[in-house]
Amino acid sequence: EEALDAITRMFVEQPFAGHHGTYFDMPQRNVIPKPKQKPHPPLWVACSRRETILMAAQRGIGALSFAFVEPEDAKEWADQYYSILTSDECVPIGFAVNPNVAVVLPMMCHEDEQTAIERGIDGGHFFGYSLAHYYVFGEHEPARTNLWEEFQEHRAEQGFARDIIAAEGEPLGVKLFEQGLGSLRGAIGTPDQIMELVQRYERAGIDQVIFVLQAGRNKHEHVLESLQLFASRVMPRFAERADAVDAAKRERLAEACEKALARRAPARAPQPDYVVTVRDEGPRGQSERAESPLAPFIKDKTDEELIAAFGSDDAVAMIFAGMQAAFVPARAQNFTGAIQYELEVNGSVHTWAMTIADGAAQATPGAADKPKLVVRAPLPVFLRVAAGELNGGLALMEGKIKLKGDLDVAARLGEMFGDQPRY
Secondary structure, X not given: OXXXXXXXXXXXXXXXXXXXXXOOEEOOEOOOOOOOOOOOOOOEEEEOOHHHHHHHHHOOOEEEEOOOOOHHHHHHHHHHHHHHHOOOOOOOOOOOXXXXXXXXXXXXXXXXXXXXXXXXXXXXXXXXXXXXXXHHHOXXXXXXXXHHHHHHHHOHHHOOOOOOOXXXXXXXXXXXXXXXXXXXXOEEEOHHHHHHHHHHHHHOOOOEEEEEOOOXXXXXXXXXXHHHHHHHHOHHHHHOOHHHHHHHHHHHHHHHHHHHHHOOOOOOOOOOXXXXXXXXXXXXXXXXXXXXXXXXXXXXXXXXXXXXXXXXXXXXXXXXXXXXXXXXXHHHOOOOEEEEEEEEEOOEEEEEEEEEEOOEEEEEEOXXXXXXXXXXXXXXXXXXXXXXXXXXXXXXXXXXXXXXXXXXXXXXXXXXXXXXXXX
C-alpha cells in the first residue's frame, strides 16, 4: 500500500512531492508523462482469496479474481465487496474509485460442445495449473522445469482431471467434482451454454468476465474461430445494453464514491523552497568543484557592478586571454574552427573570436570567418556562467544566452575551457 500511495501521487502531483515511509524514500521530482486518463487509470488488484477482495473494497480498487468460483459463490463475494465499498470503511488508495469485480475463466466457444471441449479444455486446465504452480505448490527450476510435462503427469491430483469433462448439454459448472476427482470447466462450450453462464455471473453482481483462450497449446485458428462465434452469438445480448447498465451503476454509486474520496488524504503540495542542485564532485577524491579564477570577482556583484568592472575593452581582453590559457585540447574531441562570442554591454557589443586549431586556442578581437558556433549574451550573464555561478543550460532555456551553429560544440564549451566534466 505504501508503494501504491506513492505511485498514485506521482500520477496527480506536479511535481511529485516525494515520499518518506517505512520501506522506501523518494525525493521531490516531477514525474512525467502524466496519464491520459484523469486522474489516473483504474486501479485493480489480483485476488484469489476472499480477504483480498475485501481489502480491494476497503481501498476503493477493482477486484480481479482468479479463484474460478461458481456464479452463486461469487455473489457472496460481490455483495460483501460493495457493502464495504459503499461504507465508511472505504478509504481509497488512489484519487478515483474503481468499483468493479471481475472474474477470469478459460473459454472456448463452438457450436458443438464436444468440439469446444477437445479444443479448449487442455489449454484451460494448463492455465489454472500454471497459476497454482507459480503461486501455490510448484518447485520451479528455471530453464529445467518443463511445466507442460508436469501438468500432463500431475493434472488430476491438482484438481484438473481430464476424464470427468464430458459433453452433456447441461448448464456449465465452473468447477466439477466426480468420483473423487476435481476439475475445471469454465466457459468451454456452446454459445448458449456460455451465454447462460455469463448471465448467472451478471445476476450475481459480477461486473466483468475476462476470458482466457490463448493458453497452453490451444491453436490460433481455434482461438479466432471461438472469438468470432462469441462475438456474433453471445456478445450482442450484453453489448446492446452495456452503456445503460454502466450509466445506472455510476449514478447508483456516485454519492458513495464521492464520500469515499473525501476520506482520502489530498494530493500533497511540493516544498516551495526545494531545489535540485547538480553536485559537481570533480576528480575522484575531490569533494568540491575547483573554483573558477573569476568566481571571487563575480560573487555577490550586481549586473551594474560587473559591467563597471569588466565592461572595458581591456577587461574583456583579459577574460578571453584567461579562456585561451585554460583551453584543454583533449576535451575538444578533435574540433577545429572558430567560435564567435558577442557580449552585450550597455547597448554595444564586444565581438571576439576563439579559433581552435592544432591543439591550441587563439583569442582575437573582432568577428570570426565562418564561425562554427556563435554565442551571444549580456556580459554579466557570460561572466556568471564562466565563473560557475549560473548554469549555462538554464541560461539558454531562459533566453539569456543565444546560440547559433553547432550545438554539440556548445555543449562541450565548459569542458573545453577548463570546467570539470559532469557526466
